[in-house]
Each structure stands twice: as structure tokens, then as C-alpha cells.
Amino acid sequence: MPYDQRQTPYLDAALRYRARGFTPFHTPGHKLGKGAPDGLVELLGETCLSVDIAMAGGVEDTRESTHLIRLAEDYAAEAWGADRTWFLVNGSTSGIHALVLTLCGPGDTVIIPRNAHKSMLAGLIFSGAMPVYLEPAVDPLWGIPLNVPPEAARAALAAHPEARAVFVTSPTYNGLCADLAAIADLAHAAGVPFVTDQAWGPHLRFCPELPVDAMTAGADAAVVSTHKLISGITQTSVLMARGERINRARLDGMVHLTQSTSPQVLMYASVDAARAQMATEGDALWRGALELAVWARAEIAGLPGLRCLGDEVLAEDGVVAFDRTRLTVSAGDLGLTGFELETALRDDYGIAVEAADPLNIVLNVTYGDSRADVERLVAALAGCSARLAHRAGAGGSAAPAGLLGRAPAFTRQMLSPRAAFFAPSAALPVAACAGRVSAEMVTPYPPGIPVLGPGELISDEIVAYLLEAAAKSLKVHGPEDRALGTLRVVL
Ligand SMILES: Cc1ncc(COP(=O)(O)O)c(C=O)c1O
Structure with missing residues (x-):
């Protein structure tokens, strides 16, 4: 390996820039924090502001x-x-x-x-x-x-x-x-x-x-x-x-x-530092994270009414490996959507999740987590389980999510996404869109996977999904009407 991966050439240059004590006549206007409003200094700190410059500034x-x-x-x-x-x-x-x-x-x-x-x-x-x-x-x-x-x-x-x-x-x-x-x-x-x-x-x-x-x-x-x-x-x-x-x-x-x-x-400096950290310590750091995640998965899977996606997924279509540091958890058997579980963890236990969807929550375990952090997560989920255990088995996992638990099937691509996006279009009530070609993209976020793209034929199934998404105020990116009262279709 020609490079000593412990080195961080760009991070070092940023530190050198600060040490030089330049008088900046370049962007940003706060001039290394000297002109920054108090709240911003409190948030970012003088250290951070003193290297908050664009690359062309002289690093x-x-x-x-x-x-x-x-x-x-x-x-x-x-x-x-x-x-x-x-x-x-x-x-x-x-x-x-x-x-x-x-x-x-x-x-x-x-x-x-x-x-x-x-x-x-x-x-x-x-x-x-x-x-x-x-x-x-x-x-x-x-x-x-x-x-x-x-x-x-x-x-x-x-x-x-x-x-x-x-x-x-x-x-x-x-x-x-x-x-x-x-x-x-x-x-x-x-x-x-x-x-x-x-x-x-x-x-x-x-x-x-x-x-x-x-x-x-x-x-x-x-x-x-x-x-x-x-x-x-x-x-x-x-x-x-x-x-x-x-x-x-x-x-x-x-x-x-x-x-x-x-x-x-x-x-840029943070990417340089992240690369050096991974290249020199990544193996040990991720082994530690894996151990914590594997422990947490087993604990969560043992809680009444909760499930945690595990190695059984390796038997599924197309799946040849699984990153066990990612925890996908469902409280559907307690009658909770992923959104409700997220809210309970946030409001009652001070736990912030990576993502929630109609069925599940997703949690990332990394080398930044301590054993105590992961124990806190498991204890919080145990708390949710204990409070709602009387509901276990009542709903069935798909019940709280309804149609939103599964993206509608792809239909047909009638036009290229670009042609549809720029075609003459009109906003129609969603209920009237079946059989039309979408001019917009509709993406529930997270996870950011479109359920409908521009140029796609809109089916009854897609209409039903969008109506339910509107009724349940699902957060979507893409359409001009993000409340999904209407959808733009190609004329
Ligand atoms: C599979 C996938 N690709 C790409 C992206 C976009 O990544 P970024 O947020 O870094 O722009 C995301 C973001 O969630 C993603 O989930």
C-alpha cells in the first residue's frame, strides 16, 4: 500500500489554515465566526466556525x-x-x-x-x-x-x-x-x-x-x-x-x-478523517458494534409483542447477506405502527430512531454506541412491550399499517421519466387518476423509495394506496400537492 492510511492530508490542511491566522476576505460572511450571531456561535462553537470556509478560501x-x-x-x-x-x-x-x-x-x-x-x-x-x-x-x-x-x-x-x-x-x-x-x-x-x-x-x-x-x-x-x-x-x-x-x-x-x-x-475534512478511522480501526470498531447489535437483536426478539428482523431473512428471495448492525423492529403484534412506536420511544424514553414506516422502525448500531446506549434502547423497547403486552396478538402485524404496509406493484412505464415530467399535465383528484400516466414522483420518506414515478401508468392499486396515504397524512416527497389531494397526470 503506497499510502499510510493513518494520515489525513486534508484534515491537516484545515488545521494548518486555522493555525496560520489568516485575515479572510473570502466567504462566508461571518469571517471565521467573528461576525456570527451569538446563537450560531453557541451552536457550532468558535472552533468549528474558525474553519467554516469554502475550499477555495485557501486551505x-x-x-x-x-x-x-x-x-x-x-x-x-x-x-x-x-x-x-x-x-x-x-x-x-x-x-x-x-x-x-x-x-x-x-x-x-x-x-x-x-x-x-x-x-x-x-x-x-x-x-x-x-x-x-x-x-x-x-x-x-x-x-x-x-x-x-x-x-x-x-x-x-x-x-x-x-x-x-x-x-x-x-x-x-x-x-x-x-x-x-x-x-x-x-x-x-x-x-x-x-x-x-x-x-x-x-x-x-x-x-x-x-x-x-x-x-x-x-x-x-x-x-x-x-x-x-x-x-x-x-x-x-x-x-x-x-x-x-x-x-x-x-x-x-x-x-x-x-x-x-x-x-x-x-x-471534506470529515470524510478524510472517517476514511483514516475506517482504514486503521474499522475492523475492531465494527466487530464491537456487531457484538452489541447481535445482543440487542436477541433481547428485542424475546420481548412480548416485538419482532426484530434477523438471519431468517437470508432464506428470502435475492438476499445473500445481511448487515446485522441494522435493527428493523416491529411492534405490529402490539397493534402499533412504526410511526407510533417511534413516537413512544422519542417522547417517553428519549430515544431517536433512524426511520419509521407504517410497519417498522429502523435503528442503526455503530461503533459510536456504548453498551449502555444499547441497553437503554432495549430497556425502552421492554417498557413499550410491558405497557402494551395485553394487546399482543390482537392486531396482527399488518393490521395497523393497512394498505401502506406494502408498496403497490409496478405497472408499466409509458413515457420516459423526463418526457412525462416535462409534458403538459393537469392536477386531478387522486381518485380520478386510475388509467392515467403520472407526471410526478411520489416518494414516502423515509425510506425514499418512490411508489410512483413520472411516466408510469397509474393503477387502481396505486390510487387506493395514495388515498390511504392522504387519509393517514403519510409524509411524501415529490408531488406538488404533498397532501395528495391531487396528482399531476400527463394530458
Ligand atoms: C439506498 C439509498 N441511496 C441513496 C440515498 C441518498 O443518500 P444521501 O442521503 O447521502 O444523499 C439514500 C438515502 O437515504 C438511500 O437510502
């Missing part, structure tokens, strides 16, 4: 230089097993946009999973490409998407020899992992690049006890959210590419097209 050796960020990205490329990485300040979202724009233009076909994050559909709106969906099965008990099986990718590639790329999401929001190596082989045999949305797997590469990572499995490109499960601060991610199937010069251009022109030094 590099000259104002316009980018050589230190490239060095930090090269360290990251070595750590994640790529030829090139890009640090991102607008999340994996912007990495997915850049990849889609690099790999497919107007009218091109691209094979993507139905459980792709909404950033993928946004990428298709930007690029004009047409999706061919790989549809992972949905677990009937948990209502969560499983993984895309290699056979589905094989069939799609055979039916669409014109496809320009295959994208797969792995791990899923719930930590379920696809057979990436098999899908990579199929894509490569068909002569197309294979990309993994590994937003939920920034840590996988660093601990052999965790599922295999995209680069090891043979992906040509991947994106990881360093802010989701490792120490990058919020919004940071890393895009990576390897080999010759991806035009890296074009990808570089697309990264610059989709990123802010004022990337923040603190964000």
Missing part, C-alpha cells in the same frame, strides 16, 4: 489549487479499493445523479431496481433515459423490499441488449444485500457497467464480518454515504470508480456539474 497551498483534495481522494481510493474517488458534499444523491448522467443520455435504456432511491429517478429526469425495472420481492411480514436476484438481471439484460448500465441497491435500507458478484458478472458478460448504490454500506469494506462490499464484488462504480454509518458529517459521501468500463473523465465532469461550487472544508 490548499494556493487559492485555486486542488491538489490536497485529490491526495485525500487518492487515500480514499486505496482504502475503498477503487481507482478514483470523489468526495461529495450533497450526499450519495449527487453521486447517483453524476453516474446516471455519465452512463446514459436521452432515450437510452438503463436497468435499475424498483427499490432504487428517488435520486435515481431524479437522475433519469435529468438525463432522459428510460428505466427497465428489476423488481425485488417484498417480504410479506415486514413489508420491506428484498434484493434483486441475479436471474432478474439476467432476464432484463437478455430482453434489453440495448441497456447501457445495470444499477443495484445493496445494502437496502434494512441492511439486506444482493448477490453483487453474480450480477456484476452478468452485466460484464453483456458488456455493460455495473453500479452499486451502496449508500448504506460505507463500512462494509473495513470489516470481514460484514457483507462483501461493491468493489470487492466487482462493481465498476459505487457510491457510499459516509454520513450514514461512519464519521463523515451530514451530507458527505464518496463516489468511486474502477476499471475501464466507466469513462472517468466524463464522470469527473458530471461530478462538477452536480456539486456545489462551494464545497465546505469541514465536510
Whole structure:
């Protein structure tokens, strides 16, 4: 390894900038905190504000230089097993946009999973490409998407020899992992690049006890959210590419097209630090986290009326590995939706969850948790269970969620997402939308997986889902009318 992974060239440069004591005549206007309002100083602290500058502000050796960020990205490329990485300040979202724009233009076909994050559909709106969906099965008990099986990718590639790329999401929001190596082989045999949305797997590469990572499995490109499960601060991610199937010069251009022109030094420095931490201590840190999560899962599964997704999921369609640090918990047997369980944990026990949906909550266990933290979580869930144990078995797990417990089936893509998005359209009452083509995307958030995309035929099932979502005030992204009274359809 040419690089000493303990080094943090970009973080060090930020520290040097502070030590130099520059008098700044550059952005931001608060000038290293000197002009910042008191509340902001109280929130961020003088230390943080004193390096809150955009990259062009002088952390590099000259104002316009980018050589230190490239060095930090090269360290990251070595750590994640790529030829090139890009640090991102607008999340994996912007990495997915850049990849889609690099790999497919107007009218091109691209094979993507139905459980792709909404950033993928946004990428298709930007690029004009047409999706061919790989549809992972949905677990009937948990209502969560499983993984895309290699056979589905094989069939799609055979039916669409014109496809320009295959994208797969792995791990899923719930930590379920696809057979990436098999899908990579199929894509490569068909002569197309294979990309993994590994937003939920920034840590996988660093601990052999965790599922295999995209680069090891043979992906040509991947994106990881360093802010989701490792120490990058919020919004940071890393895009990576390897080999010759991806035009890296074009990808570089697309990264610059989709990123802010004022990337923040603190964000870059945090990715640099997160990479060094993972490369040097990741194995030990994640083994510790795994131990805590495995303990918590067993405890939670033993509480009356509660379930915690476990290794049984490995028997499900397309799932070949499972990140056991992710805890998906249901109190459906106590008659609680995921939202109600989230509220109980927050209001009564001071526990903040990663996500809640109509059926479940999702909790992340990382190296940042102590044994006491995880014991507190288990005690809180035990409290919920004890208070409501008399209801156990009354509702049945799907009852509280109703139709929202499961995303409606995909129908047909009538127009490209871009064509539908920009077509003349009208807002109709949702009840009148069956048989029409959607001009909008509807995405319950979290987990950010669209239930309807622009250009898709709206079925009775989708209408029923949206009516129930409106009645239950489900939080959705995408439509102009976020209360879902109306939906824009193509005229
Ligand atoms: C599977 C998946 N991909 C991409 C993203 C976008 O990541 P980011 O929030 O880093 O932009 C998310 C966010 O939740 C996600 O779940």
C-alpha cells in the first residue's frame, strides 16, 4: 500500500489554515465566526466556525489549487479499493445523479431496481433515459423490499441488449444485500457497467464480518454515504470508480456539474478523517458494534409483542447477506405502527430512531454506541412491550399499517421519466387518476423509495394506496400537492 492510511492530508490542511491566522476576505460572511450571531456561535462553537470556509478560501497551498483534495481522494481510493474517488458534499444523491448522467443520455435504456432511491429517478429526469425495472420481492411480514436476484438481471439484460448500465441497491435500507458478484458478472458478460448504490454500506469494506462490499464484488462504480454509518458529517459521501468500463473523465465532469461550487472544508475534512478511522480501526470498531447489535437483536426478539428482523431473512428471495448492525423492529403484534412506536420511544424514553414506516422502525448500531446506549434502547423497547403486552396478538402485524404496509406493484412505464415530467399535465383528484400516466414522483420518506414515478401508468392499486396515504397524512416527497389531494397526470 503506497499510502499510510493513518494520515489525513486534508484534515491537516484545515488545521494548518486555522493555525496560520489568516485575515479572510473570502466567504462566508461571518469571517471565521467573528461576525456570527451569538446563537450560531453557541451552536457550532468558535472552533468549528474558525474553519467554516469554502475550499477555495485557501486551505490548499494556493487559492485555486486542488491538489490536497485529490491526495485525500487518492487515500480514499486505496482504502475503498477503487481507482478514483470523489468526495461529495450533497450526499450519495449527487453521486447517483453524476453516474446516471455519465452512463446514459436521452432515450437510452438503463436497468435499475424498483427499490432504487428517488435520486435515481431524479437522475433519469435529468438525463432522459428510460428505466427497465428489476423488481425485488417484498417480504410479506415486514413489508420491506428484498434484493434483486441475479436471474432478474439476467432476464432484463437478455430482453434489453440495448441497456447501457445495470444499477443495484445493496445494502437496502434494512441492511439486506444482493448477490453483487453474480450480477456484476452478468452485466460484464453483456458488456455493460455495473453500479452499486451502496449508500448504506460505507463500512462494509473495513470489516470481514460484514457483507462483501461493491468493489470487492466487482462493481465498476459505487457510491457510499459516509454520513450514514461512519464519521463523515451530514451530507458527505464518496463516489468511486474502477476499471475501464466507466469513462472517468466524463464522470469527473458530471461530478462538477452536480456539486456545489462551494464545497465546505469541514465536510471534506470529515470524510478524510472517517476514511483514516475506517482504514486503521474499522475492523475492531465494527466487530464491537456487531457484538452489541447481535445482543440487542436477541433481547428485542424475546420481548412480548416485538419482532426484530434477523438471519431468517437470508432464506428470502435475492438476499445473500445481511448487515446485522441494522435493527428493523416491529411492534405490529402490539397493534402499533412504526410511526407510533417511534413516537413512544422519542417522547417517553428519549430515544431517536433512524426511520419509521407504517410497519417498522429502523435503528442503526455503530461503533459510536456504548453498551449502555444499547441497553437503554432495549430497556425502552421492554417498557413499550410491558405497557402494551395485553394487546399482543390482537392486531396482527399488518393490521395497523393497512394498505401502506406494502408498496403497490409496478405497472408499466409509458413515457420516459423526463418526457412525462416535462409534458403538459393537469392536477386531478387522486381518485380520478386510475388509467392515467403520472407526471410526478411520489416518494414516502423515509425510506425514499418512490411508489410512483413520472411516466408510469397509474393503477387502481396505486390510487387506493395514495388515498390511504392522504387519509393517514403519510409524509411524501415529490408531488406538488404533498397532501395528495391531487396528482399531476400527463394530458
Ligand atoms: C439506498 C439509498 N441511496 C441513496 C440515498 C441518498 O443518500 P444521501 O442521503 O447521502 O444523499 C439514500 C438515502 O437515504 C438511500 O437510502
